[in-house]
Every structure is written in structure tokens, then in C-alpha cells.
Amino acid sequence: MPELPEVETIVRGLRACLPGRRIRQVGLSRAARARILRTPAREFVRALEGASVADVRRYGKHILLRMARAGGRKADTQPGSLSSHFWWIVHLGMTGQLICEPSGREAPLHTHVWFELDVAPASQPPPRRAQNRDVPGTPEPARTGGNACPTVLRYTDIRQFGRMEIAALREEAPGDGSLPPRLERLGPDPLAISEAEFARRLRARKASVKALLLDQRFLRGLGNIYADECLFRAGLHPAASARRISPRRAASLWRAMRAVLQEAIAHGGSSVSDYRDARGRPGAFQQRHLVYGRADQPCLRCGARLRRAVVAGRGTTFCPCCQRR
DNA sequence: AAGATTACCTGAAGGC
DNA sequence: TGCCTTCAGGTAATCT
Numbered sequence: 321m322p323e324l325p326e327v328e329t330i331v332r333g334l335r336a337c338l339p340g341r342r343i344r345q346v347g348l349s350r351a352a353r354a355r356i357l358r359t360p361a362r363e364f365v366r367a368l369e370g371a372s373v374a375d376v377r378r379y380g381k382h383i384l385l386r387m388a389r390a391g392g393r394k395a396d397t398q399p400g401s402l403s404s405h406f407w408w409i410v411h412l413g414m415t416g417q418l419i420c421e422p423s424g425r426e427a428p429l430h431t432h433v434w435f436e437l438d439v440a441p442a443s444q445p446p447p448r449r450a451q452n453r454d455v456p457g458t459p460e461p462a463r464t465g466g467n468a469c470p471t472v473l474r475y476t477d478i479r480q481f482g483r484m485e486i487a488a489l490r491e492e493a494p495g496d497g498s499l500p501p502r503l504e505r506l507g508p509d510p511l512a513i514s515e516a517e518f519a520r521r522l523r524a525r526k527a528s529v530k531a532l533l534l535d536q537r538f539l540r541g542l543g544n545i546y547a548d549e550c551l552f553r554a555g556l557h558p559a560a561s562a563r564r565i566s567p568r569r570a571a572s573l574w575r576a577m578r579a580v581l582q583e584a585i586a587h588g589g590s591s592v593s594d595y596r597d598a599r600g601r602p603g604a605f606q607q608r609h610l611v612y613g614r615a616d617q618p619c620l621r622c623g624a625r626l627r628r629a630v631v632a633g634r635g636t637t638f639c640p641c642c643q644r645r
Numbered sequence: 646a647a648g649a650t651t652a653c654c655t656g657a658a659g660g661c
Numbered sequence: 662t663g664c665c666t667t668c669a670g671g672t673a674a675t676c677t
Contacts, residue, residue, distance in 0.1 A: 414672095478656070479655050480654055635669075
């Protein structure tokens with residue numbers, strides 16, 4: 321499942337191939353129109369076709385693509401339409417994949433949105449030897465380099481829990497203040513929050529610590545895998561009430577969270593079932609999970625049998641010996 | 646109002 | 662062999 325480390329890995333991959341590219345054509349499945357797109361399909365296609373990617377970044381588990389549209393002048397005159405820059409926002413849900421590859425390969429099953437890409441006009445170098453164009457029979461000089469080959473970006477999603485939308489970007493807004501309100505309501509990034517702020521937010525809540533780690537309004541980016549891994553490494557019982565966690569344990573959880581996420585990013589994320597990076601490759605961190613997916617196996621720290629329980633409505637694996645309330 | 650529960654999806658796995 | 666049920670979980674809507 322794509323959580324923070326998986327989305328970060330995908331974003332880094334997309335950043336290596338997308339900026340400077342222009343979307344020539346957009347294709348949509350029936351399921352994409354019915355469920356995945358949160359922007360009306362006509363509006364979605366009209367915004368993206370002809371637009372080019374300026375920047376790719378991660379926001380929690382969301383992928384934010386800052387899009388640029390040449391000749392924004394026309395759009396500015398149309399009420400309600402997008403200006404020269406706008407957001408294209410992707411959430412991969414449970415099984416979403418965003419894979420960039422040379423066109424020609426057959427689209428996999430459950431491909432719901434696809435984008436034919438070419439090179440944005442602004443990034444094309446002007447022809448050096450213009451006189452060639454005037455010589456009959458001289459072919460256009462082929463553009464060389466990885467950025468020139470025909471490319472397709474495909475969104476595939478077996479369970480169709482992913483979401484995609486277009487949102488306005490107000491360039492005058494400070495910081496990320498231009499994001500849609502739904503995203504503005506999310507909590508801080510787990511890799512950016514300070515230890516003191518994390519402890520303060522924990523103390524203010526009485527829900528189970530596992531429920532909070534999964535709550536995107538508390539912290540943006542953790543999911544079931546990394547919540548379990550963080551709690552084990554911090555020696556915290558998943559059902560422990562957050563407000564009862566000692567300052568020492570809160571500090572330990574903060575450190576565990578940063579260590580696990582950074583280690584997972586370094587290994588390209590966890591491929592439990594469907595996750596693939598922007599080039600279609602699996603991650604390797606699943607081999608280093610200490611608890612997730614290891615129920616009934618011995619704890620790698622103390623040897624006790626790892627238990628499985630439902631906490632905060634989610635399957636939770638923990639060590640009854642190392643993780644006390 | 647915070648916390649808990651459920652619906653949305655498809656594929657894999659287990660029972661009979 | 663094949664049909665049925667259950668489970669997996671991120672988010673949003675609904676309930677207590």
C-alpha cells in the first residue's frame with residue numbers, strides 16, 4: 321500500500337522524467353469517470369491536454385503536480401477556468417500505480433487513466449541549423465536524449481480506491497496556502513514535525529496511539545504498515561491511549577518514526593502486494609519489516625510469538641512482550 | 646465533538 | 662473443480 325515512503329519514492333521517480341513534458345492526450349476508463357476522477361471528466365481532460373508538468377512533490381500520501389499551461393491569457397478571460405498554473409492532485413489509495421514508460425508496451429489490466437506525453441514547446445531547443453528546413457528532402461533532425469522519446473504515463477488501480485483531481489493554484493498565496501481546503505486540513509508531515517510538537521499533539525488526544533498514527537489529520541503520510549513498525553520499535557502497545565504516553569515514550573516514538581520512514585525511503589518503500597515505483601519496480605523494505613505481516617512468527621527482539629489484533633478497525637501486529645500499554 | 650463504524654472495490658485464500 | 666465467504670486497507674460519510 322502506498323504510504324509516505326512509497327509515495328516519496330514514486331515522486332522522486334516522476335521528478336526524474338516528467339518536468340518539462342507536455343500532455344498531448346488523456347484517456348479515461350469508465351471506472352475513472354465514475355469513481356477515480358473527482359473533477360468532471362470533461363474539465364479534467366480540458367485542463368490537462370496541452371499542459372506541461374512544472375514540478376512534482378509529495379504532500380502526505382498525495383502526489384502534487386504543478387502544471388503549466390502555455391498561453392494562460394485565454395484561460396484568464398474565461399470565468400471559472402484555470403489560470404496558467406494549476407494543481408493536478410493524485411492519491412493512489414490502496415493499489416494505485418503511476419508508471420512512466422516508453423509508449424508501445426501494452427497497457428496492463430486495470431489501467432484507468434493514461435497520458436500521452438511529448439516535450440513541452442518551451443523546453444525544445446531552437447533548431448540550430450534552420451537552413452536544413454529549407455532543403456527539400458532533409459528530414460527533421462531527430463531529438464536525442466531521454467526526454468525526447470514517446471512516453472506514456474499510466475495510472476492503474478485494481479481496487480479503484482485512488483483519486484485524481486484538478487485544483488486551482490493561487491500563485492499569490494503564501495507557502496502551500498493554495499492547496500484545496502481538504503488537503504489544508506491534514507496534519508504535519510511526520511518527517512518535518514518537531515519532537516516537542518509531536519509530544520504536545522499526542523498529549524492532547526485520548527484515542528489509541530495507533531488510531532492517531534493512522535489519522536491523516538493528526539500526521540499526514542503514515543498507514544498501517546509503518547504505524548505498526550513505528551510502534552514496535554518504540555516499544556508501545558498499539559491500543560495505548562495517547563494522553564497516557566510518557567514523555568520518554570513519546571520521544572522514542574518520534575525517533576522510531578523518523579528512522580523507519582527514512583530507512584524505508586532508502587530501500588524504495590515496501591512492496592507487500594501491488595506497490596511499484598514510477599518505473600514499475602518493487603521496493604525492498606518489506607524484507608526488513610519487524611512486525612507487519614509476521615503474525616504468529618517469533619519476535620525478532622525477544623522471541624515471543626507476535627500477536628494479531630484489531631485496533632482502530634485495522635489489522636495490527638505487535639509483540640505482547642516488547643509492547644506494553 | 647471526538648471517537649467508532651461502515652461503504653466503497655477487486656483479488657487471493659480457505660472451506661466444503 | 663467450483664462456488665461461496667472472508668479478508669486486505671485509505672478515505673469519507675455516517676453513526677454514537
